[in-house]
Amino acid sequence: MSTLLEQLIEAFRVLPGVGGKSAQRMAYHVLERERAGGQHLAQVLAEAVVRIGHCARCRDFSESEVCHVCASASRDVDQLCVVETPADRLAIEQATGYRGLYYVLQGRLSPLDGIGPRELGLDRLSARLAEGEVRELIIATNPTVEGEATAHYLAQLARQQGVTPSRLAYGVPLGGELEYVDRGTLSHSFGTRSEIRE
Secondary structure (H helix, E strand, O other): OOOHHHHHHHHHOOOOOOOHHHHHHHHHHHHHHOHHHHHHHHHHHHHHHHHOEEOOOOOOEEOOOOOHHHHOOOOEEEEEEEEOOHHHHHHHHHHOOOOEEEEEOOOOOEHHHOEOOOOOOHHHHHHHHHOOOOOEEEEEOOOOHHHHHHHHHHHHHHHHOOOEEEEOOOOOOOOOOHHHOOHHHHHHHHHOOOOOOO
């Protein structure tokens, strides 16, 4: 039977990137210096787990049936950007001037992990594309093996519905130096180079 302290340490380990030592430091910090903060964290966490669900339109996290982005009349309905996670959606929203809508997969195709089209809600995405409002499907999956497989599947799905698929450009980072770019990225960037236009 584990003690309450051991249970607290183990509970912190549910967070990504938190190992035994980090979890132990967090538990000790809460108990030694932040009891009020710990109570607030527990209260907000309990409420969030119960009240935050998924948007019926885009599958992003939302407290209401339709999230504020999907409900906004100022968004461009003919562009739909597909991302893997809510964190990816937030990154695009904060870093770009994109004013279209999103579809959040909550993952990527990974047959070995049992994640197929149904788990990613691709049937709902296909139905949404069939509605006829979307003209361009912007595919913003990560440039990993699973992300590329997902992008290929999404492009085929878009074409079947008469929607133009596009893929985010990727390669050498802005401000980066070629000698520090990994070989795979450099090779892909070199192979997909484009003409410089005036």
